[in-house]
Amino acid sequence: MLTYDFAKAQGPLYEYIYQCIKDDIMEGNLRQGEKLPSKRSFAKNNGISTITIQNAYDQLISEGYLYTIPQKGYYVAKLEGMKKVQRESSLSLHINMPEGRASYEVDLSDNRMNPALFPFSIWAKVLRRIISAQSGELMETSPAGGIRELRVAIAEHLKSFRGMLVDPDQIVVGAGTEYLYGLLVQLLGNKRQYCVENPGYRKIVQVYRQYHISCKYADLDEKGMTFEGLCATGADIAHISPNHHFPTGITMPAGRRYEILAWANEREGRYIIEDDYDSEFRLNGKPIPTLFSMDACEKVIYMNTFSKSLTPTIRISYMVLPVHLINRFYRELSFYACTVSNFEQYTLAAFIRQGYFEKHINRMRLYYSRQRKKMMETIRKSKLNTVCEIMENDSGLHFLIQVKTDKVDEEILRALREKGIRINALSEFFFTPSERKHCFIINYSNVDMEKAGKACDIFYQIMME
């Protein structure tokens, strides 16, 4: 007969009994096939109710530790595998979480969003209205490409802002550009050769590598990816940012664009992925027309994101696919649920449609163009100016400085970090050994100018040491 010390019970009594019996089974005190006392006698002997025992037995049955034979009673189940499974962990591994981003006195390596600039109250207001007016839609499954309202809003934005004529049904919305890169590989296949810009954005290569694609690298000249470089890679797919290359800032001129388009037209299965990640921040003049708009042969896939224009912490990017590829997407990949929550899709759609997005962009452009001006003035007023040249093209959230020095880039970066200044060198963005030395990237969007002035002086001192 089972006897347990009920004084030890904490919480519901049936749970205690359940745990005691389970422990006895696992420790072998109750053998497999052994009959348990009947509910009634067990209850009576211990002065507790039958229903308590019933609950404990029921739980053990539903977990498979006991089984019952009607009219006969309860038995311990066969648990053959149990002996083969280690009960106590012999492993006591340590979790190595990557350290958070170190904090620097002056950080020019990153365009972190200034929280004061995000339109929180409008965003919250728009969401509140959506919740009260469209709660039904919020619970309806989104199409794989995103809800239609958002795709229509994006198409209208692309028309007025980028001069692009796009059917909303060509648009696919997803939780970040990296996610969309992955979808594209699934759509185009990983047996093809992919070619990226050298230097370029390292994450593109990291994502492609996850799909077992080893990217080819094509060098750039002052007009962007060279036609000869692209041809030499033997690639089928060219992933480029012709409107504002990261990190050099190059805008690909029309002549080169037509060359690259002609390359894509030469052979079936060739595509160009046009990554237009910060097109909203061309600070002067009209925006440069997209390669997508110049293409009439369904060769260009256009990608953009709200990470730069809104905030990277709301994960919404999109791509515009040529018609035959959007058809393939819905044929082959529409089993995937859209990765962006309906709440944020509807909020963003209304935010764009009601003109808030345009206002926000205009405000940000003004802010960034002032920051840019201040940052350039700060450099020009500092001693650093005597040994560096600013290279810029009125676009995006960064510019470059070329420094005259004999020092090695890594040394300079290390010395700067020791003084609390974080900055990237252009050479860090090359996939092959680079000859572009002593060129540094100034991400100015969220920098305190007083600190930036001191940082310029420190930079100069390091050069002179």
Next chain:
Amino acid sequence: MLTYDFAKAQGPLYEYIYQCIKDDIMEGNLRQGEKLPSKRSFAKNNGISTITIQNAYDQLISEGYLYTIPQKGYYVAKLEGMKKVQRESSLSLHINMPEGRASYEVDLSDNRMNPALFPFSIWAKVLRRIISAQSGELMETSPAGGIRELRVAIAEHLKSFRGMLVDPDQIVVGAGTEYLYGLLVQLLGNKRQYCVENPGYRKIVQVYRQYHISCKYADLDEKGMTFEGLCATGADIAHISPNHHFPTGITMPAGRRYEILAWANEREGRYIIEDDYDSEFRLNGKPIPTLFSMDACEKVIYMNTFSKSLTPTIRISYMVLPVHLINRFYRELSFYACTVSNFEQYTLAAFIRQGYFEKHINRMRLYYSRQRKKMMETIRKSKLNTVCEIMENDSGLHFLIQVKTDKVDEEILRALREKGIRINALSEFFFTPSERKHCFIINYSNVDMEKAGKACDIFYQIMME
């Protein structure tokens, strides 16, 4: 000299001039290398300001249609590739968007969320508080695994609700379970054999297929995936839902669990993916302990989602990785940004921490258990009851009915659809020809009982025809 009809200009004049010159270049009226009129003479001849011409020329330069030689003037750029690029599309493809889900009078094929049950006002209130109190954090990049607040809240929920002891740093949050399946393949590799349950959830196989994995299928007996079936596949990775199998509803008993765990322990590189997609909705008794909790050898990957417990339209799922795998995740995959927006991560974290999630689940369980009872009563009261048997196990949001009939499943389903009733047969969820015939899945969560009663009668009539 260029002459354009300025009366036709709409919008800014410089844009009109820019477009006219661009058109002339593209149509060959302005030849490559040809010199353009000086800004001054062009302006004077047309009675417009030099600055307007300057702006038009600047835009054409920045796009690469013109170039300038200082002190000499403006020239049309070389655009060799242009002739090779088709200008007018010869393609006029039609976009084949998948049709929206057809609407049925009675839909038992899907557990669509009833909008009236989602706690909109609390969700909105929690988000509003987050926006006013944590706007800084909302703009800070989330770690790849998700923000710590949310991971801590999930770990506490797992402890109190599932009896699982989990370090928050073992948790990876992502935009939906399908996304996490993809991450897992990247983590475990696609050269391994993956095995799924037959019958089972078709999407798992579709996602794996995208990563060039052809899944093996292991049959089930009344205890779930069989040990022999699993061994016969030669698989390294078993993807199972031991706590409530979809669609059969089987709960794997302890004995079978130990067998499967022992299988995983036999060889390095073997893993079990435990998909616990609707564990919150076990309606009676304590929840069944997870396989993850029974494993002391780092063999089980636990997955769960807020799709069932909150709504599928907020895309948040998570997985709990064994320590050595979470370390691998941060080493190899932490370049990926977390796919869930900070706004929703912080909102959900507070929603759980402040007890709203538990309240919501309790409310939903009560609602579902009433719906279940009503649905079973409805069947029992109808004529359908004379030819069917209800098979249920107090868990999840569906149960099965086994119908006595000689008809073919597909015929029954078609006849039902013609009468406005949508339902799935168990046979549809088999990956191989199935012998489990005439078994149907009743998803009752959002059904009008009056209509359901009529549907049962129609079902009966179809059986009798």
